Amino acid sequence: MKRLTLITLSVILLSSITVKAQLDKNANTLLDAVSVKTKSYSTLKIDFIYKMENKEKKINETKGGSLVMKGDKYKLEISGRLIFCDxxxxxxxLKTENEATISANQSDDDAVNPTKILNNYSKNFKPKYIKDATEGGKAVAIIDMTPIKAKSxxxxxxxxDKANKQIVNSIVxxxxxxxxxxxxxxxxxxxxxxxxxxxxxxxxYPGVNVEDLR
Known part of the structure; x- marks a missing residue:
């Protein structure tokens, strides 16, 4: 009986390891496909809804935004801010303050530009396939990306979107x-x-105050 129990536990353990390995492989395969499709565009514009939430501080802010990308260049408009990257x-x-801050482009600033999440993601993130789901009548995959290096x-x-190979939602x-x-x-x-x-x-931007931190 004890031997049978050990065998059963071994089978369950091996099965769970196999499933996890397959799920991780599925995550990599899908991320690779999304990356290839995104890189195939010479330019890309994304219109999105941005929501910031912090229950402890009672913050719940929703605004529209847009992102235009061309290679490693981008322009992001969101929540009263314009971000230019050449x-x-x-x-x-910052529109309300009429102030601008210039800094060097950080290669690890991947929270801004989604293409940076996909480029060399295997070096920067540990992907985990969470589950399949249906949203808006479309088959989607939920994947968690955990940064390998310490981040904020x-x-x-x-x-x-599994059919279109596109990111439809991301939560940081x-x-x-x-x-x-x-x-x-x-x-x-x-x-x-x-x-x-x-x-x-x-x-x-007449009268703008510029601070150069480069």
Whole structure:
């Protein structure tokens, strides 16, 4: 009886290991497919809804936003901020204060640009396939991305449209018990975008106060 119990436990353990390995393989396969599709676009525009929530501090903020990407360049508009990245530097402009801060582009600043999550994700994250689900009539996969190096956040949860190979939702969980949710409304592949769109031009913002931290 004892021997049978041990055999049964061994089978269960091996089965769980096999299932976990298969799920991890599924996560990598799907992330690779999403990465390939995203990289196939010369430019990409994403319109999304942004939600910040912190129950302890009673914060619940929802706003619209947009992201335009071209290679390692991007322009992000969200919650009263404009963020320009020309590939070398990042300028954050605050509309209400009419202030801009310029800093060097950090290679590990992956919470801003979703392509950075996908590029070399295996070196920067440990993906875990959570489950399959149905959202809005579409089959989706839920994958958690845990950063290998210490970050201000401890997890990014991705919801991926399995048929279209697109991220439809991402939730960033930071260490201050806040969540930042980005829900995609629309993908626009290959819009015409000039490189000048990713450059902050001081002349466009009369009276702006600029702080250069590079």
């Amino acid at each position: 590939g070398k530097s990042v300028t954050t402009y 956040y401890y997890k990014i949860r991705l919801t991926i 969980y930071d260490k201050n018990n806040s969540t930042f949710t980005y829900t995609v409304n629309k993908y626009t592949p290959n819009p015409a975008v000039d490189d000048s769109k990713f450059i902050f031009k001081k002349a466009d």
